[in-house]
Amino acid sequence: MTYTTAEIWTIIVIMGIGTFLIRFSFLGLIGDRPMPAFVLRLLRYTPVAVLPGMVAPLVLWPVATDGVFDPVRMMAAIATVLIGVWTRNVLWAIIGGAVTLYAAMGITALI
Amino acid sequence: MTSTPKTAEMSPARKAYFAGMRDGAPFTLMAVPFGIVFGVISIDAGLTLAQAMGFTILVIAGAAQFAALQLMVENASIAFVLLAALAVNLRMAMYSASLVPYLGAAPLWQRACIAYLNFDQTFITSIARYEARPEMTVPERMAYFFGVATPITPSWIGMTFVGIVAGKAIPEAWALDFIMPIMFLAMVAPMIKSFAHVAAAAVSVSVGLALVGMPAGTGLLIAAGSAMLTGALVEVWQERRAQ
Numbered sequence: 001m002t003y004t005t006a007e008i009w010t011i012i013v014i015m016g017i018g019t020f021l022i023r024f025s026f027l028g029l030i031g032d033r034p035m036p037a038f039v040l041r042l043l044r045y046t047p048v049a050v051l052p053g054m055v056a057p058l059v060l061w062p063v064a065t066d067g068v069f070d071p072v073r074m075m076a077a078i079a080t081v082l083i084g085v086w087t088r089n090v091l092w093a094i095i096g097g098a099v100t101l102y103a104a105m106g107i108t109a110l111i
Numbered sequence: 112m113t114s115t116p117k118t119a120e121m122s123p124a125r126k127a128y129f130a131g132m133r134d135g136a137p138f139t140l141m142a143v144p145f146g147i148v149f150g151v152i153s154i155d156a157g158l159t160l161a162q163a164m165g166f167t168i169l170v171i172a173g174a175a176q177f178a179a180l181q182l183m184v185e186n187a188s189i190a191f192v193l194l195a196a197l198a199v200n201l202r203m204a205m206y207s208a209s210l211v212p213y214l215g216a217a218p219l220w221q222r223a224c225i226a227y228l229n230f231d232q233t234f235i236t237s238i239a240r241y242e243a244r245p246e247m248t249v250p251e252r253m254a255y256f257f258g259v260a261t262p263i264t265p266s267w268i269g270m271t272f273v274g275i276v277a278g279k280a281i282p283e284a285w286a287l288d289f290i291m292p293i294m295f296l297a298m299v300a301p302m303i304k305s306f307a308h309v310a311a312a313a314v315s316v317s318v319g320l321a322l323v324g325m326p327a328g329t330g331l332l333i334a335a336g337s338a339m340l341t342g343a344l345v346e347v348w349q350e351r352r353a354q
Contacts, residue, residue, distance in 0.1 A: 053319025084300025
């Protein structure tokens with residue numbers, strides 16, 4: 001890294017301000033003014049629209065295996081989703097996914 | 112340990128705050144490997160302790176911090192580092208907009224505090240609660256959000272510090288890299304409640320995978336946008352058919 005101290009702090013501070021402004025944007029500026037019905041409809045899908053697309057590449061091409069498909073991680077991901085949909089409980093889904101991950105890792109280590 | 116306050120004696124906002132703390136607590140687990148790794152690689156990259164901590168405290172957005180650091184190691188231009196890292200965070204504008212119907216009526220200073228704490232874990236956990244309990248008042252929703260952030264934020268910051276000082280990442284054999292996918296999937300799976308949600312998630316996954324080569328989070332933005340549109344259109348289509 002060849003930046004000066006001032007340059008590094010510039011990056012950090014502008015990133016901090018920029019990130020804050022992104023997060024503040026709509027919530028800060030719109031406040032309690034009503035939003036159009038179709039926009040509200042779109043926004044209802046934010047969580048299911050962002051997270052699956054963010055996680056899918058990490059499941060198919062895990063960082064830890066240098067992008068090589070790993071059946072163990074795939075199984076853990078599927079178990080997490082199934083348990084989450086079935087129990088509607090975040091904690092059970094995490095536990096189920098983690099147990100599947102480590103159980104499958106243990107079994108493959110024994111083989 | 113001090114004795115826990117009796118639920119019956121607490122105001123609704125206090126109750127919501129404690130419920131938020133309880134629901135946020137599991138995510139401290141996720142902060143452990145990622146906070147430590149960020150601390151370790153930022154020192155390896157040549158940041159000072161103050162710079163690494165400043166990064167984590169001012170930005171609190173794991174993915175963008177990693178992206179920025181990666182580009183800084185490659186000596187990218189400052190403008191490019193900022194552009195790429197902020198692009199990674201643009202999804203949070205969608206989070207900000209999604210909170211408007213629930214928190215828009217709160218005082219400006221509270222909304223500003225929420226904005227600082229509005230990252231993946233706090234947002235998804237809170238919005239799931241707001242959807243499930245439409246009767247919540249605005250102060251209860253605020254209290255819940257702050258409750259969720261209470262255990263997560265200090266552990267992310269604290270674990271970064273541990274990584275800086277310890278200088279050693281957790282061994283890869285522990286597979287802690289996969290804690291993040293598991294936690295994100297666990298957060299989103301219970302929110303899949305209708306065919307429209309399934310359709311949105313499917314579009315998100317396929318477009319996200321197809322555009323994975325696009326620079327710094329831009330593929331994800333397109334995937335998220337198309338998935339939101341899919342969900343909304345499927346919903347409209349189902350309503351028309353039901354009539």
